[in-house]
Amino acid sequence: MIANTKIGKDGAQAKLVLDNVHKSFGQHHVLDGIDLSVPKGKSLVVIGGSGSGKSVMLKCALGLMQPDSGHVRVDGVDTTEYDTEQRNELMKKFGMLFQGGALFDSLPIWENVAFGLLQNTDISKKDARDVAIDKLRAVGLGSKIADQFPAELSGGMQKRVSLARAIASDPEIIFFDEPTTGLDPIMADVINDLIIKCREDLGATTLSITHDMASARKIADNIAMLYRGKIIWHGKAGEIENSNNNYVDQFVHGRADGPIKMDVA
Amino acid sequence: MNDTNVRQRKTAYNPIGFVLMQVLNACTKVGQMILGFFAGVGKLSLFTARGIKSCFTPPFYARHIGRQLVDIGYYSLPVVGLTALFTGMVLALQSYTGFARFNAESAIANVVVLSITRELAPVLAGLMVAGRIGASIAAEIATMRVTEQIDALVTLSTNPFKYLIAPRLIAGTLMLPVLVLIADIIGVMGGYAVSVYSLGFLPESYLRQTWDFLQFIDVFSGLVKAAVFGFIVTLMGCYYGYYSGRGAQGVGSATINAVVSSSILILVFNYVLTQVFFS
Ligand SMILES: Nc1ncnc2c1ncn2[C@@H]1O[C@H](COP(=O)(O)OP(=O)(O)OP(=O)(O)O)[C@@H](O)[C@H]1O
Ligand SMILES: [Mg+2]
16 A cells, blocks of 8 residues: 655656655654655645644755655755755745744734845845735735734734745745645635645745645645655545545545544543 | 553562662663753753854844843843842941941941942842843743744744844843943942941042942953853853743743753852952
8 A cells, every 4th residue: 555655756857855754753753754756836735634744744845854864855956964054045945834824923014924035135125015015915915914913913814924924035845834724715715826826927836735625636736645654645636536545535535434543532 | 651660560579670670760860861961061062152153153133133232231220220229238238237346347338349349240130130031032032933933034044043042142241241330330329328328438438448449350350250141141041942842831941941040050150250360
């Protein structure tokens, strides 16, 4: 069942590759040999149960966490051992939406969104603010919140601000950690459209994590499933209904009984 | 956890084995503690080196440094000033009780000014700032760690050492000497007030005694101490905040650890620096 876990052997085309990545916390082996590859300009969605290590996988790909072993390659270059300076440079290619938003609560909304621009380019404050307001509009937020602080917004609004920040500097690779969690179904679909638009307009490569199958079906070119620290299935988005994999079936149809056992008392 | 319980229950039937097991367990614990201690020292040294380096390499975040200067300097003034005032006053009162027995009241001015400038102003200001600033730095940075704001900084190509830590280290090291200089003056004035208005000293002679005995090194050593304490307080706040554990509990213990360790380090370094200056 756990066979052929490499997605797309076309290494030259791959924008982002995770090669046999392991990560443990003490005795807890969270990632147990992850192999993934995201082709340039494509969207890969990783699904998997809560606590299966999806966020840890993203952080290893970004370099926020150092994998215990294995390699991460961006544009074919091994970035696993990058130092702080190199990492800073590399991050200019990346955008990341954190699961919890991770907005800077000491800065107003517009400075949050324009943070990367203000730090890394010579853009004037006024222009940066205009860009920020544009991006806020793209995620369905009005300009009147621009001068408010993150704590004054609802959870869903914070998530959208965070999304605006992730795409503000038009990155080449965007990571989305549960972009639609905590949003109403209509707003979730707006966000799905936005993610698709990022890919189509900017040519961005995206790696997303979600529990939301509707979102996964909509935004994914490819889908992979993470279970017990390994990628147990991958395929084209259209194949997920006929995966012939009991684990994937159970997850896709949200059934409590099946091969995946939740650790509940 | 469960494993060791099972193992202990099995060996409990064999008294010698049981005792041996307990001894071995104790040894393991001690060994782990010692290893943990040295690992911690290494981690702190690396952190310190990175922190100092980032104070001297661009980019410099002037706005953040400015804000920290105000936070640490200006807003600590009331606390530090009050501490110095009452310390100076009580010093005059106490030394009067002592020196009156030897008819040596004239020494009070010296005692007050020397104790304040050399020891009490830097140490007490350091401890007050450890409680006020050390705790708030630790809590703020730990919260940023827990809510992934530090990770977010990194993904936005911003080095958290330069953005968060260097401004605080710089502000702490620069502002504490300023605070202590002000505390020196306020403390001496406190002693003066009590001596003149309640113990019946002549204003001119008290001031002359204060001034005549005071040497440059007394004030200077106090200011050097202050700079070191300012560095220690901000460093410990940043360190425990940066490596905070997860959740609200992580923030809480980061704060406690920052305050306790900086207070102890202040007392230790106070002794070391006194030794360096005056022996
Ligand atoms: N910094 C850390 N220290 C220790 N353990 C961690 C750390 N980060 C994650 N873990 C552990 O790794 C496991 C996977 O966590 P992760 O956040 O990746 O889950 P997830 O798949 O994103 O789940 P969810 O869908 O609920 O967000 C969890 O058991 C978690 O306790
Ligand atoms: Mg997660």
